[in-house]
Amino acid sequence: MTPPSTPGPAAARTVPAVGVGRDRPASTGRADPAADVTEADLVARLLDRDAQALDGLYARHGRAAFSLARRICADETLAEDVVQEVFLVLWRDPGRYDRTRGTVVSWLLTLTHHKAVDAVRREATRRRHHVPTDEPDHAVTAVGPSADRAALGSVIAEHVRAALRHLPSEQRQALGLAYYGGYTQREVASITGVPIGTVKSRMFTGVAKLRVLLAPVLGTSGLELLGDTW
Amino acid sequence: MVSAHHDGEPELAAEVVGRALRALEPDEEGRVAEHLRDCAACRALLAETHETMAALAHALPAVEPPPTLRARILTAAAAEPAPPTTRRAPAGDASAPGPEDPAADPPAAGPTPTQPTPVVPATPSPVPRRRAAAVLALAAVVVAIVVFAARGAVTPGPADPREAVAARAQQIVASAEARDPSMRSASLMEPGSGTVAAVVLDDGSAPRVVPLAMPAIGSGRSFVLWRVAGEAAMPVATLDTAGGTTPVTPGPGTPTTSPPPASGLRRAYALSVERAGTVPTRPSSVVASGPLV
Numbered sequence: 001m002t003p004p005s006t007p008g009p010a011a012a013r014t015v016p017a018v019g020v021g022r023d024r025p026a027s028t029g030r031a032d033p034a035a036d037v038t039e040a041d042l043v044a045r046l047l048d049r050d051a052q053a054l055d056g057l058y059a060r061h062g063r064a065a066f067s068l069a070r071r072i073c074a075d076e077t078l079a080e081d082v083v084q085e086v087f088l089v090l091w092r093d094p095g096r097y098d099r100t101r102g103t104v105v106s107w108l109l110t111l112t113h114h115k116a117v118d119a120v121r122r123e124a125t126r127r128r129h130h131v132p133t134d135e136p137d138h139a140v141t142a143v144g145p146s147a148d149r150a151a152l153g154s155v156i157a158e159h160v161r162a163a164l165r166h167l168p169s170e171q172r173q174a175l176g177l178a179y180y181g182g183y184t185q186r187e188v189a190s191i192t193g194v195p196i197g198t199v200k201s202r203m204f205t206g207v208a209k210l211r212v213l214l215a216p217v218l219g220t221s222g223l224e225l226l227g228d229t230w
Numbered sequence: 231m232v233s234a235h236h237d238g239e240p241e242l243a244a245e246v247v248g249r250a251l252r253a254l255e256p257d258e259e260g261r262v263a264e265h266l267r268d269c270a271a272c273r274a275l276l277a278e279t280h281e282t283m284a285a286l287a288h289a290l291p292a293v294e295p296p297p298t299l300r301a302r303i304l305t306a307a308a309a310e311p312a313p314p315t316t317r318r319a320p321a322g323d324a325s326a327p328g329p330e331d332p333a334a335d336p337p338a339a340g341p342t343p344t345q346p347t348p349v350v351p352a353t354p355s356p357v358p359r360r361r362a363a364a365v366l367a368l369a370a371v372v373v374a375i376v377v378f379a380a381r382g383a384v385t386p387g388p389a390d391p392r393e394a395v396a397a398r399a400q401q402i403v404a405s406a407e408a409r410d411p412s413m414r415s416a417s418l419m420e421p422g423s424g425t426v427a428a429v430v431l432d433d434g435s436a437p438r439v440v441p442l443a444m445p446a447i448g449s450g451r452s453f454v455l456w457r458v459a460g461e462a463a464m465p466v467a468t469l470d471t472a473g474g475t476t477p478v479t480p481g482p483g484t485p486t487t488s489p490p491p492a493s494g495l496r497r498a499y500a501l502s503v504e505r506a507g508t509v510p511t512r513p514s515s516v517v518a519s520g521p522l523v
Contacts, residue, residue, distance in 0.1 A: 051307060055300070062299065063294060063295060064292070066295035067287070071293075080296065083295065087307070091307045091310060102280065102281045102284075103281070106280065106281045106285070107284075110283070110284050118252070121398075161289045164286070175283075178253040179286050180290075183253065183405075184254065184255055188253070190402065190431060190438050193406075193431075200241065203253070204247045207250075207279050207283070210283075210286075211282050214285050217285065
């Protein structure tokens with residue numbers, strides 16, 4: 001149960017070496033080819049109803065958001081609705097994003113997660129034949145925009161997977177059922193056959209350990225970059 | 231992390247993590263939201279947890295969205311009404327609930343037509359629960375149980391909320407079975423409405439109850455879960471309207487073991503409504519039941 005002394009796989013330490021800052025210039029967005037545009041700049045431009053900025057953000061993070069929504073919803077149409085809603089939330093009120101509290105992609109993915117969980121609870125019929133698991137490693141179509149970015153994405157993805165593997169299985173299971181499966185804590189308790197207090201404790205401890213294990217990539221350019229790596 | 235902030239109330243920090251995962255029940259959501267308004271440390275914990283959990287999305291294999299989605303979003307954005315005319319408070323203001331919290335929206339209502347009910351184990355939890363006062367005599371009663379097929383029994387249109395509840399029940403059962411192939415289950419349906427009120431997961435020891443769409447019974451009453459074997463019914467646990475569960479304690483005249491399995495016996499679970507704090511020798515009013523499969 002003791003977290004490993006090392007913060008995570010060594011491979012992930014290569015992430016900052018890419019040299020792309022947290023407020024990195026965005027020169028590869030399809031709708032925003034101009035250099036020196038940061039993620040936060042794009043969000044700020046939404047205040048002026050700049051549709052190109054929205055397009056640029058979607059170009060970078062739409063794939064990540066869709067991948068997560070599809071995983072939770074297990075339904076492509078529902079996942080599309082979720083992603084559309086997420087970007088429209090940002091479009092309607094860009095001020096909801098606070099750059100001091102995290103990266104744009106983290107904010108978008110958190111909102112995607114919440115919207116997807118809400119959607120799947122509303123439309124439980126969508127999951128009739130789908131049993132969400134607590135593991136992320138289920139093969140689906142993977143498409144990357146370029147070899148180097150895909151490689152970097154793979155490094156970070158493997159870092160996250162390794163961090164999950166470092167967790168005690170019961171913590172990984174509890175967090176996985178909640179995050180990937182959309183189950184409530186009490187549902188997780190029922191499914192796994194442990195008291196609700198134990199589930200809460202496992203989730204809290206698991207998150208604390210993940211925070212340490214993922215420290216090399218959290219709040220760095222890595223996760224931002226993944227937005228257009230996917 | 232800021233858990234040290236709640237040395238005396240560690241459960242609060244755990245609830246904040248639960249909120250970040252969108253994994254709280256509605257009643258818990260309200261309590262945590264209220265706390266977050268006054269606790270900057272917990273708001274910071276919430277933001278940290280959001281960021282940490284969002285990283286888990288990157289462990290998933292990437293899936294390319296349909297090409298039409300981009301146009302859909304841009305078209306919908308263009309059709310939106312006027313943009314906001316005011317900007318938010320300066321970023322980084324930790325003195326107020328941050329607009330950055332994507333969970334600021336309350337969770338969407340669930341598919342159930344009744345008040346969402348939390349999932350609770352029928353086994354004792356670390357949190358002290360109210361004990362049933364009654365000590366029961368052996369129950370050998372005839373229970374008129376309307377047995378519904380646990381799966382696929384409700385087949386109305388896709389908009390029917392009963393179908394959504396039934397699907398949720400199936401999903402919970404499937405997940406439980408995936409982890410323990412020996413797990414048996416019973417979906418307890420209301421004879422009148424055909425709604426799955428709850429699911430019982432039975433691993434051979436203590437059954438666990440997953441309330442889904444429990445009927446409203448008002449104050450002063452509680453549910454009692456019965457294990458049924460043929461003509462015999464034995465009380466297993468009481469459930470109060472808040473979701474609390476208390477195992478029924480065997481006493482003099484109460485069987486200390488489950489009814490012996492026998493081939494041909496119909497085994498099921500049933501839910502009855504009783505006066506709060508009491509467990510009769512036989513169910514007063516069965517509101518939902520289902521076969522153990």
